[in-house]
Amino acid sequence: MIGRLNHVAIAVPDLAAASAQYADVLGATVGAPQDEPDHGVTVVFIELPNTKIELLYPLGDDSPIRGFLDKNPSGGIHHMCFEVEDIIAARDRLKAEGARVLGSGDPKIGAHGKPVLFLHPKDFNGTLIELEQI
Ligand code: CO
Numbered sequence: 001m002i003g004r005l006n007h008v009a010i011a012v013p014d015l016a017a018a019s020a021q022y023a024d025v026l027g028a029t030v031g032a033p034q035d036e037p038d039h040g041v042t043v044v045f046i047e048l049p050n051t052k053i054e055l056l057y058p059l060g061d062d063s064p065i066r067g068f069l070d071k072n073p074s075g076g077i078h079h080m081c082f083e084v085e086d087i088i089a090a091r092d093r094l095k096a097e098g099a100r101v102l103g104s105g106d107p108k109i110g111a112h113g114k115p116v117l118f119l120h121p122k123d124f125n126g127t128l129i130e131l132e133q134i
Contacts, residue, residue, distance in 0.1 A: 099123045
C-alpha cells in the first residue's frame with residue numbers, strides 16, 4: 001500500500017543554523033523558510049535525489065512541535081511521510097487493522113498542498129507516520 005518515502009521531517013531548535021549546516025556542511029539543495037500557519041510550523045525543504053528532508057521549527061504558541069522540542073532540545077526526527085495513491089482507502093484499511101489515525105480521521109491539506117493523515121506513533125514502533133496522497 002505505501003509507496004515512496006516522500007520526506008523525513010526533523011524538528012530543529014535553530015532553523016537558520018540547521019539550514020546552513022545542510023547547505024554548507026552536507027552540500028544539499030536547501031530552500032527558503034516557508035511559514036505554514038495552518039500547521040504551526042515554519043518549514044525548510046531540502047531536496048535530495050531520492051527524497052526530501054523537512055526542517056520543522058515552531059510557529060506560534062500552540063505549535064504541535066513545541067512540546068517535541070521541549071522533550072528533545074537538540075532536535076530530532078519528528079515523522080516520516082510515505083506516499084499513498086488513495087488516502088481514504090489507506091485510512092480505512094489501517095483503521096480496520098486497528099491503527100489509530102490522529103485528529104478527526106479526515107485528511108487535511110499538508111505542507112505540499114496534498115491530502116495528509118497522521119498515524120499514532122504508539123501503533124508504529126514509536127514513529128509518527130504521515131501518509132500523503134500523491
Ligand atoms: Co510531513
